[in-house]
Amino acid sequence: MRFALYAGMQLIVSCALAQDASTPISFVTRAARASEVVKQIASTAHVDLQVSPQLQDEVLVIAVKDQPLSAVMARIATVTSGQWKQEGSTYRLIADQAVRTQEERADLAKRIATVKKAISERVTGERKALEAMAKLQAKATADKSKTKGAKVDTKKAEVQAPPDGPDETGDMSMNYISSEEMAITHLLVGLDPSVLARMNPGDRLVFSSNPTQTQRTMGPDASEIINGFIMKHNEEVAKLPAGADSEMDSSGMDPQQLESMKRMMKMRTSKIGVVAKALLIVRKSQGFGMANEVEMRLYDSKGGVIFSADSGLNLGSSPNGMFTTDTSSGTDDAGPQKPKTPPTGKTPVEYSDDSKALNAAFKGVGSGNFKLNLSPELRRKMYAPDKFDPLSFDQTDNILAVAKAAGKPLVANISDEWGSGDFEIGPSSANSTVESVMADLESAKTEREVKDSDFEVVMPAEPVHSRAIRLNRSALANLLHAAELKGVPSLDDQVEFATQTSDESSGTVAIAYIVMFVPGGLMDAISGNSNRPMLRFYGHLPPEARATLAQGGKLAFANLTPGQRDELDRMTYGADAKLMVDDGQHPYDPNQPVWMQFLSTQMTSQDYREEPTEIAPNGVPPAGYVELHVTKESFASPQGIDSPVMGMLGMLGPDEMAMFTMMKDQKGSGSEQLDAILPTLGKLKIGDRSVMHFTFHVANQVVVHQLLRDQRFPDNALVVSANTLPSDFQKQIAARVEALKKSPFGAMGSMFSNEVIHP
Secondary structure (H helix, E strand, C coil): CHHHHHHHHHHHHHHHHHHHHCCEEEEEEEEEEHHHHHHHHHHHHCCEEEECCCCCCCEEEEEEEEEEHHHHHHHHHHHCCEEEEEECCEEEEEECHHHHHHHHHHHHHHHHHHHHHHHHHHHHHHHHHHHHHHHHHHHHHHHHHHCCCCCCCHHHHHHCCCCCCCECCECCCHHHHCHHHHHHHHHHHCCCHHHHHCCCCCCEEEEECCCCCCCEECCCCHHHHHHHHHHHHHHHHHCCCCCHHHCCCCCCCCHHHHHHHHHHHHHHHCCCCCCCEEEEEEEECCCCCCCEEEEEEEECCCCEEEEEEEEECCCCCCCCCCCCCCCCCCCCCCCCCCCCCCCCCCCECCCCHHHHHHHHHHCCCCCCCCCCCCCHHHHHHHCCCCCCCCCCCHHHHHHHHHHHHHCCCEEEECCCCCCCCCCCCCCCCCCCEHHHHHHHHHHCCCEEEECCCCCEEEEECCHHHHHHHCCCHHHHHHHHHHHHHHCCCCHHHHHHHHHHCCCHHHHCCHHHHHHHHCCCHHHHHHHCCCCHHHHHHHHHCCHHHHHHHHCCCCEEHHHCCHHHHHHHHHHHHCCCCCCEECCCCCCCCCCCCHHHHHHHCCCCCCEHHHCHHHHCECECCCCCEEEEEEEEEEEEEECCCCCCCHHHHCCECHHHHHHHHHHHCCCCCCHHHHHHCCCCCCEEEEEEEEEEEEEEEEECCEEEEEEEEEEECCCCCCEEEHHHCCHHHHHHHHHHHHHHHHCHHHHHHHHCCCCCCCC
16 A cells, blocks of 8 residues: 555656656856756756756756757757756756767777878878889989980989978978888887877877886887888988088087987987887877877887987877767767758857957957956956856857857857867957858867757767866866965965866866966966976875975885875876986086976986886886975066966066066067067066975986975065065076076077177
C-alpha cells in the first residue's frame, strides 16, 4: 500500500514538472555564466533548475520570447554538451558523458590530423624545393653548353638557391632542403602523430636514439636519417671557404653570449665526427601563439653537444588546428554541416551603449593616443568580470544580431576565444556587420551554428578546447580588485590568480583586462617574471617552509608535497625550462637586469648537463633542494595615466626605468617616431619590491633559476616627478643603465641615430 501511494505521488510530481517545463517563457540575457543564467530562468519559470559545478562556468547568451521552457532547456543542454537530470522536484544540468567522450575522441582525431598535415607540408615542401633545385641545376648546365669557351662556376650553381617565394623553378622556400631541415623532417615522419597530438601548452617531449626513462624512442629509420645528415653536412662543410666560422657580427654581445655564438658557428662550419646519441626535442611553449618548436641535437661520447638545429612545426593558429567536426547532440543536429554561401550585404550590428563606449575608448590607442576614456559606470563593469562578463559587450551584440536577422530565438554558448585575437588588447569587432558575423560562424573556426529549424543555436566549434581555456571570472575579478585597492597586486594576489586559472586561459579574454587594469601585467607576462608554475609552487608552500627559505635555509625535494613536485617537474622538464650549469665559470648574478637573465637562457647547450632528461633521467632526484636569495629595490607607478600602456609601464623597476630612460633619451632622425609612441610619465608613486631569486639544485652543479616579485606601496608612499626620484632608486637605475649599455640592447641607439651608446 505504501509503495503504491509513493509511486502515485511520484507520478503526480513528474506530471507537474512536465507541465511546468512546457510553460512558455520570455527571457533575454547578455553573456553570463551558466549558473547565473539558469538561476534567472528558474526564477522566471518558477521551476527549480540548477547547474552542476562541471558546467557552471559555461558562458550563455539567450534571447527567447514565448518559447516552451523544455525547448530552451534542450538547447542549453546541446550547447553545453550536457543533459538535464531530474532529482525529485529539481532539474539539474550535468555533463553528458557520452557526448563529451565523443567530443574528446573527435578532438584527438583533429589534433592527429593537424600533426599529420603539418609534417606532410614539410615533406611536400622538401620535394618541391628539390624539384626547384633540379630545375636550377639543369638550367645552369644548359647555359654552360650554350656558352662556348665561357667559364661557368658549376660549383656555385650547385649550391646557390633561388630566393624565397614564387619563381620560375617553384614556389617553395629552399629552407626545406638544408641538410638539418631535411633530417628533422624525416625524423618527424617516423614519430607517432598521436603522441605529438596529445601535447598541451607547456609540454616538452624528448625522442632519443638511446632513450632514458624520461625519453621516448625515435622512429625505426632514425639511425639511417642521422647518418645521412652527417654525411651531407660534412660534404657541405668541406666546400666552405677557410675562416667561415669567424664571419659573424659580435657587436653588443657580452662574453657569455659571444662564447655561445662562436660555439654555434663552429657547429655549422665543422665536420661532425662520431655521434654517441641523438635527440629530437619537441616543445609546445605557453607564450603568444603557442608555437611548436623542434630541435635536433647530437652528442659525442663525452656528452658534449656537437651539433644542434632548431626548426618548427606549423600546427595552425590554435592549439587544436583550424578545422572542426560536429559532435554535438540535441535538437536536430546529426553531423557536420555543409558550408553555406556567405550572405552579401553590409547590415550594421546594433551595439549596446556599453559596447559603443568601450569601442570608442580604444579608438586611437596605439597611434600616439594613450588616453583610455572610460565612464565611471563602464569602468565599474569592467572591474567586475564576474558580474559583467567579458563577452557581454561586442560578442553578445554580434550573436544577438545574427539571431535577429534569422528571426529565431537564440541559445548560444560563447568561447573565450571568439572575437579576440592573440595580440589584441581591446574589442576586436567594432564596425562588424551582420553578414561578417554570419560568415565567421559558417567558417566554424571558433563558434559554429548547430542545425536547428526553430532556434538559432550556437556553440564552440571546438568544445573540448573551449572548456580547457575557459577563464575563471571570479579569479580575474579578485586580481582586478586587489590592483584597484592596493595600487599593485601583491605576490599572494598573483599566486591566487595562478592557482585558480589554467595556463591556457591566461591567453584569451584575460589579456585585455590585465593589460588595462593590472599595473605591469603585460610586461610581467612577456618578461617571464610571472612564471605560473613557480607561482603555484610558491602558493603550495606552507608558512613554515617559506620562513625556512627566507631565513637562508634549504628545502629538500624529498619533503615536497605531490602538488609542489608537479610544479617542479614543469619547471624542470617543461617547454620553457632551462637548466644551467653552475660551475663557477659563469656565476649567476641575482642583481643582473631581467633581460640579461632572459638572454642567458637562450644560449646554445654545451653538454648533457643542460638536458633535464639526461641529467635527471629518472625524474627530479629527492636529494635535490631549493634555496632562496632575496634582494630589495624600488619601483615607480605613473599616476593619472589611464591607458593600456599601463599594463606594460605600470610597475617601473630599475630595469624598466633604465630601458624607458634610454629610449626617451634617443637622438636622431627616428627619435620623433619613438617619442610619439611613448607616454609622458608625469608623477610617479614610489613603492617597495622584494625580488625573490629561487635556485633549484637539480643535480651536482646543475640548477634551475626562478624569480618572483612581491611589491607594495607603503602607507606613506612618495609621489614625485621623474627627475626627483629618491637617491637610492636613482642609484639602482644608474646601475641598470650601465648594464643595459653593455648588453645587446645598447645597440638600440643605432636604430634612431648615427650615435651608438657606449659603456
